[in-house]
Amino acid sequence: MKNNYVNVHLFVRDEDFEIATALIADSPILGIEERYDELVVCYYQEDWTDELQNEIIDTLKTFKDYIDIKEIEIPENKNWNEEIEKQTPPIIVSDRIAITPEWHRDKVNQELTIIINPKMSFGTGQHATTKLVSRLMENLVKPNDYWIDAGTGTGVLAILAAKLGASAVYAFDNDEWSVENAKENAEINNVSDLLTIEMQDIDNLSLPEANGIAANLFLHLVERALPRFFESLKNTKGDLLISGILIYDKDVVIQKALSCGFELVNTITEDEWIAFHFKG
Amino acid sequence: MAKKVAGMFKLQLKAGEATMAPPVGPAFGQRGLNGMEFVKQFNAKTSKQAGTILPIVVTFYSDKSFTFIVKSPPAAVLLIKAAGIPKGSAEPHKTKVGKVTTAQLEEIVNIKKDDLSAESLEAAISMIKGTARSMGITVVD
Numbered sequence: 151m152k153n154n155y156v157n158v159h160l161f162v163r164d165e166d167f168e169i170a171t172a173l174i175a176d177s178p179i180l181g182i183e184e185r186y187d188e189l190v191v192c193y194y195q196e197d198w199t200d201e202l203q204n205e206i207i208d209t210l211k212t213f214k215d216y217i218d219i220k221e222i223e224i225p226e227n228k229n230w231n232e233e234i235e236k237q238t239p240p241i242i243v244s245d246r247i248a249i250t251p252e253w254h255r256d257k258v259n260q261e262l263t264i265i266i267n268p269k270m271s272f273g274t275g276q277h278a279t280t281k282l283v284s285r286l287m288e289n290l291v292k293p294n295d296y297w298i299d300a301g302t303g304t305g306v307l308a309i310l311a312a313k314l315g316a317s318a319v320y321a322f323d324n325d326e327w328s329v330e331n332a333k334e335n336a337e338i339n340n341v342s343d344l345l346t347i348e349m350q351d352i353d354n355l356s357l358p359e360a361n362g363i364a365a366n367l368f369l370h371l372v373e374r375a376l377p378r379f380f381e382s383l384k385n386t387k388g389d390l391l392i393s394g395i396l397i398y399d400k401d402v403v404i405q406k407a408l409s410c411g412f413e414l415v416n417t418i419t420e421d422e423w424i425a426f427h428f429k430g
Numbered sequence: 431m432a433k434k435v436a437g438m439f440k441l442q443l444k445a446g447e448a449t450m451a452p453p454v455g456p457a458f459g460q461r462g463l464n465g466m467e468f469v470k471q472f473n474a475k476t477s478k479q480a481g482t483i484l485p486i487v488v489t490f491y492s493d494k495s496f497t498f499i500v501k502s503p504p505a506a507v508l509l510i511k512a513a514g515i516p517k518g519s520a521e522p523h524k525t526k527v528g529k530v531t532t533a534q535l536e537e538i539v540n541i542k543k544d545d546l547s548a549e550s551l552e553a554a555i556s557m558i559k560g561t562a563r564s565m566g567i568t569v570v571d
Contacts, residue, residue, distance in 0.1 A: 155452045169518060169564055171442060172506030175483050176516050183453040184440040184485075192452040212520030230455030234464045234494075272466060279470065325449060370446055370477040396474050 153326060154195040155180070158203075159221040162189050166214055173209050177202060188220065195224070241275035243284045249275030249306060252338070262313045265338045266304050272328070272366075273303035279366050282418055282425035283393035284310055287364060290389045290427070291316050295361035298382065300352055300375065301394075305332030305345070307364040312341040320358060322350035357382040366393040373406050380410040383430025389415075393425040400424050434492040437461070441486045442504075445476035457488075463496050476500060483507055502542045505561045512538065519566025527566045535559065535569060 162170045164187060171182060171189070178197040183190040193202075203219075210217040229235070240250035240258045248260035251267050251274075266274050273280050287307065291297060291314035299308035299321040305328075308321035323329050329349045336342045352367070352375050360382050365372060372392055379390050390412060395403055397419060403426060404414055412428035419425075439461075441453055448454055448469045458465030468488070476484060482503050490496040502508075510518055513528030532555075539546070539554040548554035559569055 157452055168504045168506045168561070171483065171504055172510055172518050172565065173520060175507055175510075179444075179483075180451050181444070181448070181453045182442040182483075183457055184442065190453060194451075209517070209520045225452055225456060230450055230459030231464065231466050233459065233462050234466075272470060274466070277467065277470060327450070368446055368473045368477040370480045394470070394474060 154227055155225050156193050156195050156198045157223040157225055158191045158193065158198070158206075158219060159223065160189045160191060160210070161187065161216070161218050161220045162210075162214075163187050163216075166217070169213060170210060170217065173213055174206055177206060235274070238274055238276060241281065243275065243281050244288055247284055247288060247310065249280070249284075262310070264306060264309050264313065266306055266309075266335055267338070273306040275306060278420040278423045279393040279425070280306060282420055282423060283307060283364050283366050283391050285418065286391045286416070286425055286427050287311060287314060287362075290362060290391070292361070293317070296320075296358070298357060298360045298363045300363060300365040300379075301367045301371070302332045302347065303328050303366070305335045305347065307366065308332065308345050308347070309336060309339045309341055311362070311364065312344040313339070316361075317344065319345050320360070321345055321347045322352070322355065324349065324351045359383075359385055360388055361386050362389040362391070364391045364393075368394055369396075369399050369402065372403060376406050376410045376412070380412060380430055384411065386430065388430045390428040390430060391425065392428070393423070395424050395426070397422050397424045436490050436492045438487060438489045441488065442483050443472065443486060444480075445478075445482045445484050446473050446480035448472045458496075461490055462494050463488075463490055464494075468496070468498065472498070472500070479503075482511075502545050505538060505542060505558050506565055508538045508541060509558070509562050509565060509567050513567050515567075522564050522566035525566050526568050529568045529570050530562060532569060532571050535562070 180192040240254045242248050247262045248258040249264045250258050252265050291311050293315040295316045297311040297316045297319045302308050302321035302323045308319045311319045332347045336345045357378050407428050415429050416427040454465050485501040486498050488498040512530045512534040515528040519525045519527040535558050538558050546554050548557050
């Protein structure tokens with residue numbers, strides 16, 4: 151699994167950061183942390199081959215001979231969000247729905263309580279985008295529906311669809327941490343039998359026909375996926391719920407969705423986030 | 431009351447593709463900051479530029495809240511894109527790897543206008559020209 155990392159500490163003077171970055175930017179980097187006269191370049195371990203190391207060092211040394219590797223560090227593979235998550239309070243989504251970590255289970259009494267032990271996947275319920283789409287789902291998921299959760303993260307929306315009565319839910323994410331975490335959460339919430347959770351890239355996926363799709367994603371992914379969302383929902387006249395969009399991008403989403411054939415039913419907002427309900 | 435700044439750090443991440451993997455997870459986690467919130471905000475704000483590497487400055491406060499600024503892509507990265515080449519030359523004096531036009535330079539200056547310290551358009555163009563030269567990219571009219 152791509153869950154192990156390597157941090158390559160490069161000695162680079164501040165004034166050479168920009169070009170050094172441009173010289174390595176086409177290698178499969180996860181990101182870079184800038185420190186004083188040092189760039190910490192992060193890769194997946196399996197991408198950091200001897201060949202890549204030689205290529206990068208050759209390139210950088212030809213640019214400036216003094217540049218060198220100071221240290222290659224294998225960082226601890228842990229839940230980096232743990233401290234903040236331990237302080238995670240239960241989230242009351244509505245009168246009926248709550249999302250809570252296991253250790254706060256006794257603090258909520260909602261009829262539909264979803265247990266999410268926060269790890270490194272998105273969707274602990276704390277974020278406005280999760281709450282918004284959950285509120286929309288509450289009145290739309292009907293018994294025996296087939297729902298899709300696009301970009302499932304912790305699996306929270308797929309689990310909610312199942313608890314609201316869907317007979318089957320297809321959930322996917324392109325992140326292995328999330329797929330693993332969503333499967334664990336489905337178990338904890340006793341809905342594993344109703345959920346199919348897979349690692350899939352939304353750009354390469356042909357979606358099955360569904361009664362509803364919950365997509366808490368990013369604008370560029372939503373724009374690309376809208377035509378396929380419509381194909382999946384047009385025969386059932388199903389519901390498309392989109393979240394993860396900043397209010398400023400509202401018109402972009404509406405125009406694209408209308409051009410694909412969707413009808414806009416409703417939008418709701420919280421903070422600077424907006425969620426949409428479209429009909430196929 | 432103004433919040434007390436506890437520190438800052440700088441990252442470079444691909445637009446729209448941040449995850450909790452290093453460097454984001456450790457950089458935020460070690461400081462007790464909510465990295466997941468950053469990932470969601472950063473990806474939402476940068477999704478239109480997906481894939482381009484962007485510098486980010488994160489400022490965090492004593493109450494564990496944080497703000498961040500996404501800067502324009504480094505001039506060197508924009509030059510590579512404009513020249514349509516995979517990367518710059520490591521030996522810029524000997525090996526020229528691509529060309530950009532003056533119009534493309536002006537476009538880059540326009541993208542970077544908020545981040546450049548130059549006092550005039552000419553000075554800004556000259557600054558970007560210098561970067562192009564150090565990467566083996568020739569400027570043509």
